[in-house]
Amino acid sequence: MYSKNDVNSHSLGFALELLQLLAKKPLKKAELTIALGDRGFESGDLSQKITRTISKLRNYGFKIKSAPNRPYELVESIFPVILAQEQRQALEMAANLLDELGFSAPASQIHRIGNFRPSSQIQNLRVDFHPPADYSEENLNHIVQELQQRFQQKRRFVIWYRSNQGKESHWDIDKSELRLHNGVLYLFAFVPDSRSYHLQTQPNIEQNFTLRVDRIIRVGPASSTPWTYSKFPTLHITYRLTGALAKYRPRRNHETVISPEENPEYVEISTEEDCLFWFRQRMLLYGYSAKVLKPDWVAQEIKDTLKKAYENYI
Numbered sequence: 041m042y043s044k045n046d047v048n049s050h051s052l053g054f055a056l057e058l059l060q061l062l063a064k065k066p067l068k069k070a071e072l073t074i075a076l077g078d079r080g081f082e083s084g085d086l087s088q089k090i091t092r093t094i095s096k097l098r099n100y101g102f103k104i105k106s107a108p109n110r111p112y113e114l115v116e117s118i119f120p121v122i123l124a125q126e127q128r129q130a131l132e133m134a135a136n137l138l139d140e141l142g143f144s145a146p147a148s149q150i151h152r153i154g155n156f157r158p159s160s161q162i163q164n165l166r167v168d169f170h171p172p173a174d175y176s177e178e179n180l181n182h183i184v185q186e187l188q189q190r191f192q193q194k195r196r197f198v199i200w201y202r203s204n205q206g207k208e209s210h211w212d213i214d215k216s217e218l219r220l221h222n223g224v225l226y227l228f229a230f231v232p233d234s235r236s237y238h239l240q241t242q243p244n245i246e247q248n249f250t251l252r253v254d255r256i257i258r259v260g261p262a263s264s265t266p267w268t269y270s271k272f273p274t275l276h277i278t279y280r281l282t283g284a285l286a287k288y289r290p291r292r293n294h295e296t297v298i299s300p301e302e303n304p305e306y307v308e309i310s311t312e313e314d315c316l317f318w319f320r321q322r323m324l325l326y327g328y329s330a331k332v333l334k335p336d337w338v339a340q341e342i343k344d345t346l347k348k349a350y351e352n353y354i
């Protein structure tokens with residue numbers, strides 16, 4: 041970084057520091073004046089220098105947005121990025137994966153940062169994701185941004201949602217976050233007023249919902265009610281894997297092997313799950329190699345699903 045007292049680099053150093061501040065977050069001129077105010081300028085001179093510097097940066101190609109009574113916002117930087125070959129390959133891979141996952145806007149940002157050709161492909165890498173939507177499409181991107189703002193505010197809010205049957209409803213949302221599962225982006229949310237069918241104690245895992253972001257119609261403003269809980273409720277589940285999966289060793293941090301490691305016939309796993317929907321999907325994916333041991337009602341739900349699947353072939 042250039043010294044603040046280096047006369048020859050003063051203007052460049054000032055511009056770089058201003059850019060660094062705007063890269064962190066949008067700032068009003070008064071905030072920039074405070075942050076850059078230890079250079080011996082009179083207040084009026086510093087304000088003028090900020091205005092002149094931003095004007096020059098715009099002329100050089102930096103996109104800086106501003107409006108009356110609004111902060112300066114760095115929309116896009118044109119600094120050239122010098123990358124080693126491995127760094128370039130890693131960024132290119134990330135861009136291609138994001139594009140395949142339905143995040144075309146962030147992917148194009150990485151392409152611009154690395155000056156990649158949009159049509160370039162990573163050799164020997166093929167993906168098999170088929171997301172239901174482009175999450176960078178304008179309306180969906182707006183929904184995602186609205187949700188992220190609510191997460192920062194940590195207050196209850198309402199969403200309007202359309203089910204896969206086309207029925208519209210609204211949900212009062214408490215603690216929530218975005219989760220990407222099997223190429224689909226979900227709002228994972230605790231719904232405090234929802235009904236529980238198997239558990240009486242609240243909060244419980246049946247109040248955790250997976251809501252597809254591409255089916256959210258609208259996000260309401262944050263209410264005055266803070267989130268009730270800081271963690272999602274979980275359920276303790278035990279399951280057994282046999283056959284080809286008998287040597288399975290979990291990598292998920294909420295799973296623990298509880299059977300003797302020298303046992304060659306099966307492995308038993310103890311897990312704390314916060315989403316029954318995704319857990320059931322995983323057990324069904326394991327097929328006849330998996331069996332849920334506890335609790336009984338979870339095991340029965342999977343048994344009923346397998347029975348219905350079997351009846352499709354009778």
